[in-house]
Amino acid sequence: MLAAVRATVATLWSSPEAVRPVDRPALGRLADIPRWVSGMDTDQQVSDCVLSQLLLGERVLVEEVRSDGWARVVAVEQPAAKLDPRGYPGWLPVGQLAAARQAEGAVVVDATTTALRDRPDGGVVLAGVMLGTRLSPAGAAERGWLPLHVPGHDSPLWAPERDLAPLPADPPTAAQVLGVARRLHDVVYVWGGVSTYGIDCSGLVHLAWRRFGVRLPRDADDQARATTPLALGEERPGDLYFFARPGRGVHHIGFVSAYPGARRQMLHACYTRRRVIDEPLAGDRADTLVAVHRVSDGRVSALGAD
Structure with missing residues (x-):
């Protein structure tokens, strides 16, 4: 079912x-x-x-x-x-x-969070609707509010149009995805989290791509298998760094956040700092960097752009 x-x-x-x-x-x-x-x-x-x-x-x-x-x-x-x-x-x-409805997902929440109301500018029915949430319009907009089909509700709920965006027909650029991830800077680290209240390293990558309708795998090792390897030094902002210890599988992922220079820079949900941070790679982190990958246009359709 x-x-x-x-x-x-x-x-x-x-x-x-x-x-x-x-x-x-x-x-x-x-x-x-x-x-x-x-x-x-x-x-x-x-x-x-x-x-x-x-x-x-x-x-x-x-x-x-x-x-x-x-x-x-x-x-x-x-x-x-x-x-x-x-x-x-x-x-x-x-x-x-x-x-479940058969057709969900024509619009996506672009605000960090928004609230759904019982009528335009009416009472809040659902608060804390997340960035990346995909829902379907239930009619035409009125005075800057859009009615939406919402599971569990017989009548449409209303969201501010400014908090929504249409799902794009074309794949996003890496820079666009990185821009979404940057908006989660300082969000608390929660193992398994995929929300703007708490998130983990692979959840950050999954959610940032989800905002554009691209269905990346949930876990870092699966994300590595689903993306295209590059030579270290060829990375650009929005690509993905992967980390592993000798003889073991991938255990961490983050966004390349700057062109490589004297030190590489990464935006990631950090287990040790318990926050989403943007920092240079140094020490153990630099020592365990094993790969850089890209979500290429050709792979996006295979991964399931909605």
């Missing part, structure tokens, strides 16, 4: 049993992600019980529904070839799902 996320941000869990007391704010029907993130300490922010996050309207394949209110799903819009060729597998609260 195909379903869609009705929460502004739904967290994908490794199992219902792995959920901790601190995670309670993320489990409600609409999920209070700011409260969840602010309630965790720095160790709790990097627990591997969190696999990923899904945005409002994102589709999942429901494989099992348990009597305790949990659903085992496959997130079909987050490629994860090593785990499941259909998408990223995990668990969601059933209350965060609704019936």
Whole structure:
């Protein structure tokens, strides 16, 4: 059964049993992600019980529904070839799902966050709708507000047109994608995060490309396999740096944020600093740099531009 996320941000869990007391704010029907993130300490922010996050309207394949209110799903819009060729597998609260529409995604949220209202300039129904959220118009704009089909709501909800953008017909440039990623500078690091409230290294790359309708894989090692290698020194801003230790797979990714010079520069969600930062590569980071890749125009269509 195909379903869609009705929460502004739904967290994908490794199992219902792995959920901790601190995670309670993320489990409600609409999920209070700011409260969840602010309630965790720095160790709790990097627990591997969190696999990923899904945005409002994102589709999942429901494989099992348990009597305790949990659903085992496959997130079909987050490629994860090593785990499941259909998408990223995990668990969601059933209350965060609704019936899926067949055609979602003609517009995308371009603001860092926006709110959906019951009428133009009316009462807020859904707050904290994320950058990169894709929804479909439900009619013509009125006075600068656009009606949208939203999972779990029979009547359209309204968003400010200024906070939306049409999904582009042509692939974005690397510079455009980097520009979106830069807007998340200083966002808190959360393992598995894919939101402007908390994000991890591969989530930052996934979300920045998602803003332009390009469906990059969710995890760094899959992102490496899905992109085109370059020779070190050929990189330009918006390309991707990959990191690994000898004999081990890719464990980290970041955006090239400047042309290479005396030191390479990278924008990334940093595990040790627990923030999205822009910094020169030095020390262990420089020592573990193993590759630079590009999302080329030819690969975009293969990756699934929506």
